[in-house]
Amino acid sequence: METENTQYVTGISESGAVHLHWGEKCPAEDFEIFPSSEKSSNHSKSDFCKTEYVPFGGTMYRECALKCTFADGCRDTVLKYENCKISENMLTVIMTDKYYGLKVNLIYKLFGGSDIIERYTEIINDGNDKIIIEKAASAEINLPSQRAYTIINTSGSWGGEFRKTEETLESGTISYESRKGTSAHHHLPALIAAQNADEYSGEVFFAVLAYSGNFKVSVSRDFIGKTSAVIGINDFDFSKTLHKGEIFRTPSVYIGKANGLCRMSNMLSEFTVRNLLPKRFAYENLPVLYNSWEATEFNVNESNQLKLAKTAAEIGCELFVMDDGWFSSRITDKSGLGDWNVNKFKFPKGLNSLIKSINALGMDFGIWFEPEMVNPASVLYKKHPEWTYHYSSRKPNLLRNQLVLNLTKPEVQKYILTCLDDMLSSCNIKYIKWDMNRPFSEIGADNLENPKELWYRHTQAVYDIVDSLKQKHHDVQFEACASGGGRTDLGALSNFDMVWPSDNTDPLDRLDIQQGYSLLYPIKCMRSWVTDTNKNSRQELELCKKYIKLYKEIRHTIQFGKLYRIMDFSKDKIYFKGYVSSDKSQAVFFADTNANSFFGDRFVNLKFKGLDKEARYSVKTDRRKIIKSGAYLMSVGIDTDYTKPLNSEIFILNKIK
Numbered sequence: 073m074e075t076e077n078t079q080y081v082t083g084i085s086e087s088g089a090v091h092l093h094w095g096e097k098c099p100a101e102d103f104e105i106f107p108s109s110e111k112s113s114n115h116s117k118s119d120f121c122k123t124e125y126v127p128f129g130g131t132m133y134r135e136c137a138l139k140c141t142f143a144d145g146c147r148d149t150v151l152k153y154e155n156c157k158i159s160e161n162m163l164t165v166i167m168t169d170k171y172y173g174l175k176v177n178l179i180y181k182l183f184g185g186s187d188i189i190e191r192y193t194e195i196i197n198d199g200n201d202k203i204i205i206e207k208a209a210s211a212e213i214n215l216p217s218q219r220a221y222t223i224i225n226t227s228g229s230w231g232g233e234f235r236k237t238e239e240t241l242e243s244g245t246i247s248y249e250s251r252k253g254t255s256a257h258h259h260l261p262a263l264i265a266a267q268n269a270d271e272y273s274g275e276v277f278f279a280v281l282a283y284s285g286n287f288k289v290s291v292s293r294d295f296i297g298k299t300s301a302v303i304g305i306n307d308f309d310f311s312k313t314l315h316k317g318e319i320f321r322t323p324s325v326y327i328g329k330a331n332g333l334c335r336m337s338n339m340l341s342e343f344t345v346r347n348l349l350p351k352r353f354a355y356e357n358l359p360v361l362y363n364s365w366e367a368t369e370f371n372v373n374e375s376n377q378l379k380l381a382k383t384a385a386e387i388g389c390e391l392f393v394m395d396d397g398w399f400s401s402r403i404t405d406k407s408g409l410g411d412w413n414v415n416k417f418k419f420p421k422g423l424n425s426l427i428k429s430i431n432a433l434g435m436d437f438g439i440w441f442e443p444e445m446v447n448p449a450s451v452l453y454k455k456h457p458e459w460t461y462h463y464s465s466r467k468p469n470l471l472r473n474q475l476v477l478n479l480t481k482p483e484v485q486k487y488i489l490t491c492l493d494d495m496l497s498s499c500n501i502k503y504i505k506w507d508m509n510r511p512f513s514e515i516g517a518d519n520l521e522n523p524k525e526l527w528y529r530h531t532q533a534v535y536d537i538v539d540s541l542k543q544k545h546h547d548v549q550f551e552a553c554a555s556g557g558g559r560t561d562l563g564a565l566s567n568f569d570m571v572w573p574s575d576n577t578d579p580l581d582r583l584d585i586q587q588g589y590s591l592l593y594p595i596k597c598m599r600s601w602v603t604d605t606n607k608n609s610r611q612e613l614e615l616c617k618k619y620i621k622l623y624k625e626i627r628h629t630i631q632f633g634k635l636y637r638i639m640d641f642s643k644d645k646i647y648f649k650g651y652v653s654s655d656k657s658q659a660v661f662f663a664d665t666n667a668n669s670f671f672g673d674r675f676v677n678l679k680f681k682g683l684d685k686e687a688r689y690s691v692k693t694d695r696r697k698i699i700k701s702g703a704y705l706m707s708v709g710i711d712t713d714y715t716k717p718l719n720s721e722i723f724i725l726n727k728i729k
């Protein structure tokens with residue numbers, strides 16, 4: 073397979089599909105498969121073979137991609153190459169375990185003009201008896217170098233998502249996973265393996281899973297220095313019963329190679345916007361949004377929302393989103409979830425009265441939902457306690473006073489779909505913030521023949537409901553939120569239009585969080601609020617107004633331009649990053665310092681990137697107005713000082729015609 077700049081080669085041997093190469097392009101006729109031989113009775117040839125999708129069984133002891141239990145109790149899978157199909161941009165390698173009628177299709181899909189390959193696997197039961205799948209990864213991935221890789225991921229938490237980590241994998245296994253029901257706040261559902269890499273140099277191999285449920289990425293380095301990874305749905309508490317004729321399709325994983333981390337980020341971001349994001353809003357600028365949560369929390373009503381909306385409109389917001397608190401008995405987080413009818417005391421004239429006033433102010437209206445949840449103190453729970461995941465022998469654990477609805481039940485899916493559809497059909501709502509605020513527990517689902525299917529079925533149900541709503545209500549945008557960034561992944565971004573990366577809106581913390589977010593995900597899909605612990609004074613509102621006006625002039629460059637991460641707190645005690653429009657006519661760079669004075673480090677040299685060398689740019693900031701060539705700005709740069717804590721500067725560069 074050849075992408076724009078790379079080549080990916082698989083070959084066929086007695087062990088099924090073997091991995092031969094991923095990197096620079098080489099003549100196809102040069103590739104050959106060296107037969108592997110036993111090295112000793114303790115190191116079978118399976119240890120040395122680079123496979124594309126290795127099943128559990130035989131003398132294979134490393135992390136497997138597939139594990140099955142057959143009807144007769146056999147847990148040993150033997151895959152042999154059957155044939156392959158090639159269509160214009162897709163390769164399917166078909167392998168079978170003939171004895172049991174198991175068929176495994178490895179799919180590779182190429183995208184013109186890109187270095188990204190989509191991989192997923194179909195597992196098919198062509199036999200007569202059922203097969204229990206206990207593990208079904210999306211892909212196995214082999215890295216070319218025998219030297220140890222630096223594995224990059226994040227160590228996150230609620231309020232502290234996307235904090236980048238790096239560790240060298242000399243030996244053994246590093247694994248990143250979620251067991252909470254969502255992709256969760258902790259780790260990226262991705263493999264990023266680098267050698268001698270910084271933002272703009274070195275080899276970076278990546279594989280990013282498009283899935284919002286429990287995932288696992290295991291990357292291992294063995295005694296001969298082979299680094300390989302298995303990535304996909306977490307096998308923790310997973311199992312799938314595959315009946316005769318049934319197909320199980322794993323989520324997709326997007327793999328690629330880049331020179332440097334920032335190049336990886338741009339490659340993924342462009343790819344996601346072009347190929348994954350729902351089409352309707354993919355190339356539209358994000359509207360400037362005002363969200364009520366930090367101002368009024370649960371205490372929303374028509375008059376206070378209208379008051380906020382007037383201020384929001386005055387400072388230039390385009391979309392007003394009323395957060396939690398608008399429905400049924402919702403006064404605190406103790407009640408109301410599940411009963412999605414408008415609270416009559418808070419909104420005696422119904423929602424449309426508020427929406428009309430907000431529309432009259434020139435803004436669209438959006439609203440918060442948490443569809444997958446129920447409070448025990450709700451009408452829904454009294455009527456249908458059996459609609460939650462539960463075991464009759466166990467007391468359910470409440471988190472934030474709520475329980476998770478069993479979305480694997482068709483009647484629950486229908487209820488959620490109807491509630492949201494009714495709201496969207498009866499009110500002029502242009503935006504849904506879809507929240508999800510707790511992990512699963514007491515995961516009983518006695519409606520399922522195999523209750524361990526609940527994890528992936530739940531995730532699929534969320535996607536299906538959002539897709540159905542989008543089909544009927546084309547003009548509504550959907551934001552994925554899960555207590556901040558607990559559902560930020562390419563699965564969410566294949567169904568939702570954007571994500572809320574963190575509840576932490578402290579500007580300094582946010583710089584770190586957003587920097588980590590930008591590793592894999594498009595800036596275009598990132599919601600961001602500016603908040604303060606105090607109420608904004610008139611003066612501060614004027615400042616907001618000024619910056620929103622400025623933002624509207626540069627937002628297209630920020631959302632659709634190329635990202636350049638140049639300096640960051642951890643190494644440089646300053647953040648310096650920018651965005652350059654595709655024709656290089658506009659660029660916007662941000663320099664941000666932190667709260668402390670930093671001794672000699674307050675004197676900085678800022679070298680720009682991505683500009684047109686030959687062109688001259690006017691450079692405007694609050695402190696300076698200069699004209700320089702792209703060449704000068706990139707190789708000499710600007711010497712400056714930031715002597716006060718929290719100094720920052722926005723550089724707007726326009727090419728002079």
Ligand code: GLA
Binds near residue numbers: 554
């Ligand atoms: C979660 C979200 C917040 C807000 C609250 C409302 O914490 O992440 O943005 O919507 O719920 O209850």
